[in-house]
Amino acid sequence: MTWRLASSDRGEGPYIWRFSPLDRVLHAMVIISFFGLVITGTPLLFSHTGWARVLIRLVGGFQAAAVIHRICAVITFAYFFTYVAHLTYRVIRSSDKKGFFWGPNSMVPQPKDFRDSIQNFKWFFGKGPRPRFDRFNYMDKLDYWGEFWGVVVIGGSGLILWFPEFFALLFPGWIFNVATIIHGIEALLAAGVIFTIHFFNANLRPEKFPIDIVMFTGRATLEYLKKEHPLEHERLVREGRLEERLAPAPSRAAYLWSVVLGLVALVLGIMLIALILWAIMQWNA
């Protein structure tokens, strides 16, 4: 196999499944809604900048931005509750309940994740080999729990700001000030983490540059699995379950669309984070 732009499709085949159709649909919803939220929300936080004034008019003024922001919030709640419901269903139906909360297929942080992160820092300084990851490494878990935490915190504070008159029946008015502070700063944290750290870990780091489309096509080559998730590969071979995970190669159209849309999202996200950093510098100046 020749060199491909998408790191998930480089090297020796065959393809191996990594993400389910539901995972991919939910991730697509995250992308769409998160861009919608950031584009319509950051102009408020950085209202002092020229780009904020341009951006808010590009989306049709602040009233339109407010509507788009709420539509994207509804999409966010939709994927969040769909995911939680599906997870609950899977936990209830599964014969291996322990596997959800512990072990290589679980998203729960475990001692190995801390050991891996320490090992990674050693590798950064040339003091040891790279850590060898299983199915989910500690950076994947950061993204996962960051998403969870972010939706709860930003979504919760956002609901308070969406329905102030209702929440004023229960709480004193200063909770709107607190909700504004939490909503804004947590949103910056989410944008900061997704547009730099998630982008780097999942796409831009030298091993994967410029893009990894496994989250779009749901599958990656065997070579990718061996490099990125060597322990998972060894485990699947040992347990004789690699066969179960064999996948057909993605169609040419699926590959191209994934690469194009992924690159668009990457560029858009980097532009947004650049604007945010620029605005913060203007703040301090």
Next chain:
Amino acid sequence: MLLILGALPGIAALAAYAQVPEAVVCQKCHGNREFLARRVSTPQRAAALYVPDSILRDTQHGDIRCTDCHAGYGAGYPHQAEVPVVPCQTCHEQEGADWAASIHAVGEAVEDTPTCVGCHGSAHTVYDAEDRRSPTYPLNVAAMCGRCHADARIISTYFMAPEAAQARVAVPQYYQNVHGAALTRAGLVISATCNDCHRAHRVLPGDSSESSVNRSHIASTCGTCHVGVLETYEEGSAHGAAYRTARRSVEGYEAPACVDCHSAHQMVRADDPEWFLGISQKCATCHRHLWETYLGTYHGQVTDLGFGVTAKCSDCHTPHNMRPASDPGSSVYPLNLVATCARCHPGANENFVKYYTHGDPHDRERYPLLFWPWLLMTSLLVGVWGFFGMHSLLWFSGVAIERVRRRARTRGDRHDTRAGGTP
């Protein structure tokens, strides 16, 4: 009207002489176009001398005698060619004195100096200011003033000094402003025109303490028409109180008077969003910190983005009746807050109004409820982003070290091969 009142004593004095319809005599020649055309050299001169009774009778000067102004023509014919006209202030004493004290009379008189006829037209066609034909009729005033104040030659000759900047732009700006639009577009003759603010005869520059448009008099000048606003402003607002006593802010600013918010010649309707946005920033000239904390709220952010929909200063504090929160008459007095907020938020209750409209999360003393969440969230932001940002940057170091070692190993391998060793 002023013209008539001013002229009354003069007219009374002249009444005694008005026995003979002397105009009839003058009319023999000056009401005869053919005769005049034969007697003088140019048609222009003939037209100027043609003053038929039919025109004159209709004017303000219809019942005074020709010789009252053209004194010296009384005895015999043919009369002398040129005899000076009696000055207008002979009868119009007050107007003359006012004009003489005005900016229009300053300096040496030149051809362009706006004297009586400059504004009122020839004495033979002077009409009452309430007469539609008069250049001093409200609908005609701006155009009349504009003959100089919108004339390129006059402007470039006389109005180039920095202090005359207003004189250059006032008339074109007036046509665009709310008063000018009311007059020219809505045809509303009660709308203010030039002389309503600047006076008709005693026109003085704004920096003259006597001027009707001087800071110290502007409130009463505007209040001539805007009686209700003047009452509100003067009788209780914090700005009105400071204006009355000429008190200055800590920064040394004078209390805001009408023109500070509404401007002199560019005033627009109060619902114009662009103007409204500018106003909030003007409030910030003195109320800096309140403006900055306002910008931290949704109200302020939307305003800052250039939209006029969310609450601006005057929406909560009222436009003219702004009072301190300790004043029971204030819109932001604690007991009035529910009503004030409910103007936009119909469901506002006691809890709702505990919102800090000017809360400052950086002020630990006054807003601990905002400070601690702010500090917590900011620490989280800086901590997480900083740590994993560093993690990403260090990744390059890991890759670089790996590559250098691999290259060194490859070179070492080649060296070993050449030396005949085993790889």
